[in-house]
Every structure is written in structure tokens, then in C-alpha cells.
Amino acid sequence: MSSSRSTRQSLGLSSAATHSTLLTTDTSKTKTTGPYDRQFQQVLIDNGIYPQGYRYSDGRVPPKPDNWDQFGQMLARPRPSLSPSRFGDAEFDDLVQADADAGKEQQVCESVLPYIEGRVADARCRSGGVPFSNLEDLTDRPLTKGKPDVFYGARPEQLDRGVRDALSGHIIPSTQDDLLMLPNFYTEVKGPDGSLAVAGRQACYNGALGARGMHSLHTCGQAESTYDSNAYTITNTYHGGTFKIYTSHIEPPRTAGGRPETYMHQLNGYNLTGNIGNFRAGAAAYRNARDYAKMERDSAILQANERLAQLQAETAADEENVSPALSLVTALDTEETHTLTRDSGTSFDEDGHAARRDRESDSSPDELADYALPAKRPARRSMRQESQRKRRDAESYSSHNRTRSGDAYAA
Template identity: 30%
Template sequence: MAHKHTLKVSVGRSDEEPATKRTKPDESFNPFYSSMWDEISKVYYTKRSLEEFDRRTAHESGDKVLTSARRKFGPLLVSDICALRDLASKGGPDLSILRGYSWLPTVPETKSVTNSAARSAGNMPSAYDANFERFMIEKVHVLPPNWQDPHGDEDDEPREPQNLGLIRDVLIQSRDSLAPSQWPEKNFREFKRAAGMNPDEEMVVKFEFPFVSGLKDSQYVVTEYIRFDNLDELHKDIVALQPDKAYGADRNDINSNVREELARYIVPASISTLAASNSFLELMGSTGHPGVAQRQAIHNGAVGARAMFYLQNYGKAIPEYDDNAYTLSSTYHPIGGILQMFATHPVAPPRHGDEPHYHMTLVDAFMMKGNPTKFREGAAAWRNGQQWAQQQRDAFIQRANNIDNRRSAALQQASAGTSNGKGEEDTATGVRPSTETVGGKGTALEKSAGR
């Protein structure tokens, strides 16, 4: 329900201040952000919601003061102006009885923008505000893990992906590179000491998480802190995505026609070759708040799942939903070495033609600093997850490229007058962009020499 000009604040989770990171969101008032408050049904008691409440209260109070003054006083006469000038020349009225008085500020009118410049300038709602999650649930239809609709609407109940069991089977597979003979216990001690006692995020990125990701991480197409300002956002009123780490394909591996048609969903930034990202990581320093990281992961997972959905349905007149997940988004906190891995999948909207809804599911969690065995389990899950995600996007890209190649061949034949009359239906052979691409339960994801 919209709240017009009256902001009701409910006591709930406090606002988390952003930890020391590469950039901080703009803490000053901006007119673009305020439009969010009228669109969510419940507003949590946070710093930003209080600022918005004060702003609207000041606006309304100012209107009342000005209206009262206009009713009580008429226009000034020439004699009044002369009297005022005379009073001013003698020092003006005695204001000593007025203490702590300040005039009400001018309040700018609210408006909404959709261009990337405004979204990249910190002028939009972001994961640093606890109300962001509710906005994503109610306006973007992205459901976090364990979400329960207070109204009992079945359309808004979270659903697990059908291939959740298969993903879990993939993650728990052991890796030869993490066997005790290849990864001795002294490495575990080095991992625990890597970032120091109270590491900030930069220390975790440089010195601690590389123990988890392993040497093979450098073989992936991966970006750090790149703003995804080329994509259409999930909603016009939320900030552009900026993952700590994003894994995807090289855009040059995708046919130019496919890239151009799906650019708004799969080509995140012009300054990177990354495309079709379907695995993300949010890292925290020791003072980082897990709530912020999870809200970032919710946003990451939905954008990645959308990219896979459009690649999967490339060339189809009517999109199909198979209720499987092909996207992973993870969070890592150095206190305890807690790694959480989530899967996000698209769900058909209640009304045909609407944008997909997205449901996020916790796949598994690992406390990696407990002992060497826990570390090996978490590190194996992370590395297996990256390899699995790569297999999914590669299969979808190959399928889309095959469709584009057949289209191009048919156009060439038609232009030469030798068209065979075949349609453009999806008849790709040898490409199975589904849960089968991981090879099924028990399939080894790593050879003995791999990391």
C-alpha cells in the first residue's frame, strides 16, 4: 500500500553502516531515493527512513507555517518598508529570547531517473539499507531464502529449484588438489593467519580468500568491483549492481548477433570483456555486516539468473521455465571463515508477459576456520561451484550461438535463392543446457592435476 506524504516507521532491524570498501553510498539526501518509501508496505526503523521521515515532516510543517503567515498578514505598505529600514539601521529587533531557532529547509521535489549516470552516483536504494530487501521482495519479486509471506499468498512463497539436490551433490565432491598429500595442514594455519586478527575487506580479498579459490581461479573470466551499468536494472529505482567478484564468459565467445540482441541482460560493462555472469561473491571485512552481504547476494543472484534465462530462451517465441537454477551467489565473512552459497532461479510470473520472479535458496554453508576438514569441504564446494557454473553458461552460450549460426546460414541461402525452407526451431544437437551438463551425481569435476 502506498504511503502518500506520510511515512510510518516500524521498529525492526537497524540500518547497517557500510564497512570500509572501495566506495561508500552517498549518505546525503537525494530526491531519487525517496520514491522507494511510498512503494513498500512496511518501513524498517533505520537511519535513512528516519531522515526521510524528518524531511517529510519538515516539508509539511513548513507549509503550515507559511499558510498561517499568509492568512494573518497582508502585503507590506510603503510606510511599512520605511519603518523596517529605520529599525534595521538601528540594529534591528532584539532576538535574544529566540534560542535554537532555525528556518525550515527547502525540500526538493521527488523524481525518478533511470539513466546509468544517476544509478552509478549513489542516488538509488542499495543493499546498505535494511529496507532494500523488502523493496526487492514487493516490487522486483526477488524472494530471499526462508521468506514467508505474512498474507499467505501462494504466488509469493519461495520455491526451491528442482536441481537443488544435484547442485549439492556437485558441491560436496572431493578434489585431489585439496587432499592432505597435496594440501598439508600447515596451509590451513597459514590460511587462518593470512589476513590478520581484524582484517578489512581488502586484506580478505588479497590474502585470505585466494586460499579458498585456489590457483585455478585465475583461469576464469572474473572481475572485481566492476559496476554493471550497461544492464537494464531489475527495477528503475535500485542502484546498479557492483559485485565484489563476478565470474562469467568472455564476450568474444558469444556471437555478435546474440550479444547485440541480449546486451541489456548479459553484457554488464563496456570496460570489461565479462559477459553472461552467473556466479558472484560478496566479501566482508571483520566489521562487515552479514545482512548487507546477503542483500547484495540477493541482487547478484537475480541479475545472474536473468542472464541465464535469456540465453536459455534465445530464439524462442515464448519463454520456457524449467524451474532449475543455473546461478550461484555467495558470501564470505572472515570471522570463522563462513562461506554461504546460494542458488537463484527464475519462476514464471502469475500473469503472462510479466517479468520473471526470482527465488533464492541456500545451497550450503561452511565454517572454514574450524579445522582443516571444514576448510577442505568449503574450498571444494567453492571450486566445484565455479566449475559447475561455467558448464551451465558455456552450454547456454553454445546453444544460442548454434541458433544464430543456423539463422545466418538460412539468410545466406535465401539471399542466394537456394533456401531449403527449413525453420529456425531449436534443433541443436549435442548441447544440453540443463542439469545434465554437470554430468550427474558422482561425476568428477577435477582431474588429479587440477586445482
């Protein structure tokens, strides 16, 4: 068995990675369906991916993410770069004119979106127009590959290479390995003649891909997937001066052996070209949400790296002659019920810098003044305590002959 396959299995991905393959029909004989096709949305719904505004046949409303309440205050936080001294009437008039002059989608992306985005701290963590040709299918019918207008993610080198390889089909969107990974912030743009309905379907699709990737990283190494029902993925649409922002989050399957379900909910909408106040509110929401998405993916990456490194070190100490790769596999194999925990308690200091150096914002540093992150969630049992407990259990079982079968206009 290859080391890549072993690592994949040890991370608990063997069943998750093959689930879509087992349910997919012969794609060589089936036409792909895309967001411009009217049946696209139904394909998503049939596979447990629900758009904004969906209601069940019995009238039930799909659940909002458990962390829904934190978004309202977070999105409304003011941004220094959008203050009257830095973004005034002249700049707003320029935005309105740019929107009026943009006759095509590409022109909107090039001349309007920069006003909303502000300065981007790391250009390598922003991309767009790249087909997501490396990601595994989400549905049992072949869909055209996602190709978001704008998306943000992490640098590949941030995550342990073995984990990247094992989770590739869920977190590496492009076959060009040096492009960003784990995208969880997306924007779809339409020109004056573009379809808002299409933008919504694209946003729903993008959000499901992003939510799956974050979920896979959060749960790598677990024997069974766990679901905290929080939203870690943000999608946006822009059409005719109107900007809308959504969450996407995953819930567990409703039936045994079923698929996880992904839900899209609108957080807010803004008429950016209506008046300068609307623009400031909408642009602030965009930038704040972008920073939130970065914080969450960086937290997931950091904890995955720390967890694997600790497991390797502990295993190496116990089995001195075992190679690092085999140590990782062996250590993860013993983590039958361990849950990969997350800590989003990072906060920014008075100068607007992240308290942890490895969690810099996608916004420029001066954007971050007065930006505070959500309160800490309770931490679970430490990994070392869990590992020590399991080692004691294993020794006890052995003594009784028993065996134990994983975010350039801001400045």
C-alpha cells in the same frame, strides 16, 4: 529500422528489454537505493526477487529449483588440490592466520579468498569490483548498480556478436566491452566489522542479475519466454570465517503481465576456519560450484551459437541472395514457438579434462580429476527438424492463401 534493433526484435527481446523501462519511474527525481539501505530488500521483494529464508504471507515456502537435488552430491565431490598431501595442517594454519590478520574487506579478498578459490585457469573470466553499469534495471525503483567483490563469466568473443549486441543490457555488465560477460558465479566478502545482512542482500541482487542473464540467453529467439525452473547461477558470501553458498533461479510470473520471479536458496554453509575438514569441504564446494556455473554458461553460449549458425545456413540456402545479417533476422522471425534447448551432459575423462574442448573449467586442470557432471537432460527436437517442419507448414499455408505472423593455492 537499424540492424541492431531488428536483431533485438527478432530475438524476442523487444518486450523483455523494455519491461523494466516501462515500469520504472522517473529516475532523475528518485533517489537510488543500495544494499546498505534498509529498504533495499523490500524493493527487491516488491519486484519479485526473494531472498534466502523468505516465506509468503500465507506460510508457503518459495519453490526450490528443479535441479536442486543434483547440487548436494556435486558440491561434496573431493578436489585433488585439497587432499592432505597438497593442503595440510601448515596451509590450514596459514589460512587461519590470514583470516585473523584481515581487518578490512579488501584484505579478506586479497589474503583469504585465494585459499578458497585455488588456481584460476583463465584470469580473463574472473573479475571483481567493477560496476555493472551496463545492465538494465531489475526493479521499478532505481537501485545502485551491482558491484560484486568477485564474479566469473565468459569471454565476450565466445558468443556471436549480434547476440551480444541484442542481449547487451542483460548479459554485458560493464560498458568496457572487452571485460567478461554473462556472469553467473558471484562472491561477496565482508571484513570483521562488515554486515552479514548487507552481504546477503548483495548476494540476492547479484543472483537475480545473473539468473536474468542466463534466462535471456536460454530463451533468445523465442516468441514467448519459457521457464525450466532450474538454477544456473551461484552466489556466495564470506564473513568471519563462515562461507555460505546459494542458488538463484527464475520462475514464471504468477499473474498475467507480471514480472518473472527470482528465488534465492541456501545450499550449504561452512565454518572454514573451524578445522581443516570444514575448510576442505567448503573450498571444494566453492570450486565445484564454480565449475558448474562455467559449464552451464558455456553450454548456453555454445547452443545459442550453433542454433543461430544453423538458422543462417538454412536461410541462406533457401534465399541465396539474402545478406547474412538479414538471413539471421528472417530465420529467427520464423521461430515463433521454438525453444532454445540446452545439453549439460558434458562429462570429464579420467584425466580430468572436459570431454568438449569448448567447455574448459574455471579451475586448473588437475582440480578436475574425478569430477563428473550431471546426467544428460533429454534433448528436444533437433533444430533442423523443427526448421524443416515449419518450412513445410509455411508452404502448406501459402498454398491455401494463409499467412504466419525465439570457475594461488591449488597447485
